[in-house]
Amino acid sequence: MRESSASANGSFTSAMTLIEEGLTYVPKRYVLPPSLRPDGTLCNTCLPIVDLSNRQHPLLRSQIIQDVHLACKKFGFFQVVNHGIPLSVMDNAIHAASEFFDLPTQDKRHLLTSNVCDPVRYGTSLNHVKDKVHFWRDFLKHYANPTSTWIDLWPSNPKCYKKKMVNYTMAAQKLQEGLMEVIFESLGLNTNYLHEDIAEGSQVMAVNCYPACPEPDLTLGLPPHTDYGMISIILQNHQGLQIMGQDEKWHSVPLIEGALTVLLGDHMEVLTNGIYKSVVHRATVNSEKKRISIVSLHSLTLGKKVRPASALVNEQNILSYKEGGFSDFLDFISGEDIVEAKYIDTLKINT
Numbered sequence: 001m002r003e004s005s006a007s008a009n010g011s012f013t014s015a016m017t018l019i020e021e022g023l024t025y026v027p028k029r030y031v032l033p034p035s036l037r038p039d040g041t042l043c044n045t046c047l048p049i050v051d052l053s054n055r056q057h058p059l060l061r062s063q064i065i066q067d068v069h070l071a072c073k074k075f076g077f078f079q080v081v082n083h084g085i086p087l088s089v090m091d092n093a094i095h096a097a098s099e100f101f102d103l104p105t106q107d108k109r110h111l112l113t114s115n116v117c118d119p120v121r122y123g124t125s126l127n128h129v130k131d132k133v134h135f136w137r138d139f140l141k142h143y144a145n146p147t148s149t150w151i152d153l154w155p156s157n158p159k160c161y162k163k164k165m166v167n168y169t170m171a172a173q174k175l176q177e178g179l180m181e182v183i184f185e186s187l188g189l190n191t192n193y194l195h196e197d198i199a200e201g202s203q204v205m206a207v208n209c210y211p212a213c214p215e216p217d218l219t220l221g222l223p224p225h226t227d228y229g230m231i232s233i234i235l236q237n238h239q240g241l242q243i244m245g246q247d248e249k250w251h252s253v254p255l256i257e258g259a260l261t262v263l264l265g266d267h268m269e270v271l272t273n274g275i276y277k278s279v280v281h282r283a284t285v286n287s288e289k290k291r292i293s294i295v296s297l298h299s300l301t302l303g304k305k306v307r308p309a310s311a312l313v314n315e316q317n318i319l320s321y322k323e324g325g326f327s328d329f330l331d332f333i334s335g336e337d338i339v340e341a342k343y344i345d346t347l348k349i350n351t
């Protein structure tokens, strides 16, 4: 029978536990219908890489702006190199995350919750209580900006977690502020647009762990989805992320040492009135290595709404989105199954 001792009867079994039990197959609840499985047909298109080293250079900045514009328009995605976050800060964050997931379940269980509004959440799949099909992922999510408000709630085990993770979350928040300026400039908006709201904005860290999987072709770490925020910055230690191109084919995001991945989210689609679209992406799993990804999700602060920039609404590009905010997204995911429904669809004005 394809079911392990730990079944999906409402009790909690992390993906890490299954591996520790020495499972040689994936339990039935993880097996996707054939049409949703990763079928291995991938495109080898060169994906955009933006080198930020010259972003303050008066003459060379315009090339960066142009690269960002093309990448956002065509893919809603790019990788950044020379972004200013030291390799040691990134490696330490991955290390702290990995140690957290290696802890025995009893040391993580107190963070277990299915309430999406809790500022610190440990869990598995998307929502292990509600999911019809499960995904091969354990996660820890916590708020990060501003640090002083949230850090006391972060895990204190492993001991190094707060110290190592905070160096990364603060650097990612700063990088995000610089990236937003570049993205706004690429749209012809003032670089100071929403400056304070962005500096005070929400930052949610989604720390994901995808253990090595005995049958990686039958399941996924995360199903196709878009992120809700303005941008997401992803740090990963192994390949596994795929993005959907305009050609509706999956493209694997390569692992480039030191690079970070930037994804445009639904609130960016709203702000640009659809000039830039949020990118559909998914996480695949592999049979050899545990993969860690640390996603820094940025949007405006909880009470604020994002609306289309008035400079981007005109006769050629008529108003196409309603305003939406982090709290609208939380309401949406409390009620909907995100495998079946999309948050961005609730924000579109049907003309």
Ligand SMILES: O=C(O)CCC(=O)C(=O)O
Pocket: 206, 208, 222, 227, 234, 236, 240, 241, 281, 282, 283, 293, 295
């Ligand atoms: O693991 C990844 O690379 C992607 C994770 C992701 O898409 C998410 O947490 O929203």
Ligand SMILES: [Fe+2]
Pocket: 225, 226, 227, 281
């Ligand atoms: Fe995502």
